[in-house]
Amino acid sequence: MNSTTALHLVDWIIVVVFIVGSMSVGLFFTKRASRDVSSYFVSGRTLTWYICGMAWVAGGFASDTPLWVSALVRSQGLHYAWKYWAPVFGVALAAVLFARMWRRLGIVTDVELLENRYNTRVASFLRIWEGGFKALVYCPLVIAWVVKAMEVIGREAMGLPEEYQGWTTATVVGLGLIMCAMAGLWGVVATGAIQFGIATLGTILLAFMAVHHVGGFGVLVE
Incomplete structure (x- = not known):
């Protein structure tokens, strides 16, 4: 283990407390989630917008995103961070313009929206295709690069032996799957909302x- 990156006992305690705390918060809602x-x-369609927003932004603190954003800023400059922030405006507009209609339809997934919107055999096929593509191709690829990160x-940061x-990695992923x-x-x-607060404070x-x-700052600019 590299001595410059090796974690001390207090570091491991913080890591363990964070994991156990996140699992505990998630499992606290098991009974509520099992109602129907x-x-x-969709959490009974009772989530408030700010809780949803914090949980969504917390996804930006996933292991892959900081590495990608850091690489962009280092290679292209700070202004390139807008490449990451640009989709936020689209998501916000979509939520404001379409959230009520989505709620009125009573659907659960975006692929379900396709079939409800067009109501044809082609739409049914598109729903199956879209669902299969995301489940078998897109989501596994996303998970793969997150796990790699x-x-x-x-x-590099924790100094774990190879x-x-x-x-x-398998343990952390397994615990996350159990909680979900x-x-x-x-x-x-x-857990996403709480981790948003922790990650924001830690980043600052x-x-x-x-x-x-x-x-x-003077030395940093130079």
Whole structure:
């Protein structure tokens, strides 16, 4: 293990507390999520907009995104961060313009919207195709590069020995799957909202610490 990146006991305690805390919050909603299909997949349609927003933004703190954004800023400059922020405006407009209509239809998934909107055999085929493509191709690819980013962070930032990386990644992914399977969207959104607060605070503190480490903004600009 690289001594410059090896974690100390207090670091591991923080990691364990964070994982256990996230699991506990998610599993707290297991009973609520198990009431019916609507409760499990769409939280009974009772989530507030700000909780949804925080949970959605928390996805931007996934292991792959900081690496990608850092690479963009380093290679292209700070202004290139807008490539990441640009979709936010589209999502916000979609929520404002279409949320009520989506709610009125009483649908659960976006592919269900396709069949309801066009109501033809072609639409039914499109729903099957879209659902199959996302389930078998798109989502596995997304999960793959997120897991790969987890391994990179585990190796470079946490100093995990190579022989432990696979087991560590499998354990974290397994715990996440268990929580999602038991708590449904309730657990995902609740943990996401809390992690949003933790990640935001941590990012702000890290920014101040990084600027202080290099000697202030003046040195950073130079």
